[in-house]
Amino acid sequence: MTAAFQDFYPDEFSHCYGCGSQNPQGHHLKSYWDGEETIARFTPDAKYSGGVPEHVYGGMVASLLDCHGTASAAAFTYRALNREMGDGGDPVRFVTASLKVDFLKPTPMGVELVVRGKLRSIDGRKVWVDLSLTGNDGICAKGEMLAIRLRT
Numbered sequence: 001m002t003a004a005f006q007d008f009y010p011d012e013f014s015h016c017y018g019c020g021s022q023n024p025q026g027h028h029l030k031s032y033w034d035g036e037e038t039i040a041r042f043t044p045d046a047k048y049s050g051g052v053p054e055h056v057y058g059g060m061v062a063s064l065l066d067c068h069g070t071a072s073a074a075a076f077t078y079r080a081l082n083r084e085m086g087d088g089g090d091p092v093r094f095v096t097a098s099l100k101v102d103f104l105k106p107t108p109m110g111v112e113l114v115v116r117g118k119l120r121s122i123d124g125r126k127v128w129v130d131l132s133l134t135g136n137d138g139i140c141a142k143g144e145m146l147a148i149r150l151r152t
């Protein structure tokens, strides 16, 4: 089975509520390559409802974009450096500096959501990632992330 980007986070940095393997209460989001883009799939539990039970609340949408975006920034950088995650070299780790979310329409509850990441540009430690979240009827939210590579 293909490893997710988050599977390469060391345990001590894997406590993120959205994507950390060491957080038993967390969502454990997993991100993968999909050609030149990245992809993650997630079906929120019914308790993450918005104003009505049929819709997912905006914080969950932002959280999915956030965690998928930072993982994608790392993946895009490894690929740009012609490296593989877990290659034993200097780790490439990112945190979110800025995340803009446009909520285009309500995000449906009870269906698998698909989060996609596309590299816009890399400039030194700064990586811009374009994000989208799709429900069963098209794109519900778009995101623009600036991720910053942590100094090692």
Ligand SMILES: CCCCC/C=C\C/C=C\C/C=C\C/C=C\CCCC(=O)SCCNC(=O)CCNC(=O)[C@H](O)C(C)(C)COP(=O)(O)OP(=O)(O)OC[C@H]1O[C@@H](n2cnc3c(N)ncnc32)[C@H](O)[C@@H]1OP(=O)(O)O
Residues within 6 Å of the ligand: 009, 013, 016, 018, 019, 066, 067, 070, 093, 094, 095, 096, 097, 098, 125, 126, 146, 148, 150, 151
């Ligand atoms: C943040 C905690 C650090 C501890 C985490 C430790 C380890 C993490 C390890 C691995 C990560 C692995 C997995 C990630 C897991 C989950 C991630 C989930 C996603 C998140 O949930 S993550 C949490 C939310 N996230 C934060 O909690 C960040 C708080 N923040 C900071 O920790 C600093 O702010 C930082 C590091 C971002 C930058 O600090 P810094 O000192 O390294 O760099 P500096 O300030 O020099 O910025 C360098 C260049 O970025 C430009 N720049 C910076 N910020 C900008 C902004 N907002 N808008 C436009 N441009 C900006 C500057 O203008 C400059 O540009 P230029 O080079 O052109 O001058």
